């Protein structure tokens with residue numbers, strides 16, 4: 242049967258373990274041999290016991306676990322061709338030429354690069370005597386399939402990434418806790434949430450919790466945002482509201498790309514509106530804890546689809562990434578999704594916020 246390896250890479254997200262479980266079990270169910278690569282690309286470069294054969298029971302209970310039970314890492318060696326050559330050697334040693342990667346756009350970019358240089362890597366392994374012609378003969382092509390694991394929901398082309406709804410849920414719970422104390426003392430809270438280039442968590446948390454004001458990188462506030470925000474919050478207070486919640490994405494900035502920090506917002510609310518204001522940075526609680534039902538479902542359906550994509554792939558077709566679009570699990574060309582994602586960041590950098598929003602399908 243086909244030997245299929247799965248790894249998780251980049252920032253962890255809830256549901257990654259469920260995706261590994263789905264890939265392992267679907268591989269076994271279709272008569273293949275399943276491998277898990279531990280610690281992201283580092284495990285591929287290190288080889289040996291870091292690439293472990295997985296049995297059905299090895300992933301038992303993984304669906305409800307947060308984070309990733311096979312570990313994740315940022316791997317410098319894999320950024321270099323030499324590291325990828327060693328990784329390729331380790332894969333050939335185990336007879337693996339199909340790799341399913343669950344990670345963010347960085348991890349998926351690395352995966353596609355690996356596939357594109359694979360034939361050259363095979364030639365080099367033979368010419369340098371590390372592998373025989375016979376050993377690489379059955380591994381002429383590398384099969385890559387991407388699964389998007391990210392708390393930020395920052396990949397273009399898919400409606401939801403594995404983990405984003407769990408993080409949103411955690412943020413909403415946290416804001417609910419803060420709400421109670423804010424109400425009691427009539428305080429204002431500035432809440433920083435994750436998202437360096439993507440304001441999805443901030444925006445959705447704002448909508449879900451009835452925040453007074455939200456700062457997102459893709460859609461910065463107007464030039465006179467200080468007065469605008471203070472005016473809106475004063476109005477809400479005059480209407481009888483006892484608490485104020487402002488949500489700030491990590492990567493928030495004004496239209497000139499000057500960072501808008503939670504402290505700046507706090508100072509405005511304290512000095513211009515006269516509110517007793519506190520800052521809460523939610524930090525890594527946003528990543529932790531068990532995945533919500535949606536992420537378990539997404540991880541399972543997409544993991545199964547990824548294995549099907551491996552089994553149906555042809556050398557001439559581009560690497561797919563598994564997406565969800567209007568509630569349907571679909572395959573898209575990996576490179577297109579990454580290119581569109583990078584375009585959003587580029588549009589933000591050149592202050593074309595209308596184009597950035599369009600890239601997020603947020604017209």
Ligand code: ADP
Pocket residue numbers: 250251252282314315316317318319320321344345346347348349350351352354
């Ligand atoms: P994410 O996948 O969450 O976006 P990173 O951008 O940190 O996270 O990428 C995770 C890992 O993927 C990196 O540490 C590196 O090993 C690999 N990687 C990222 N970009 C590339 C690239 N252009 N070429 C090769 N490997 C890459």
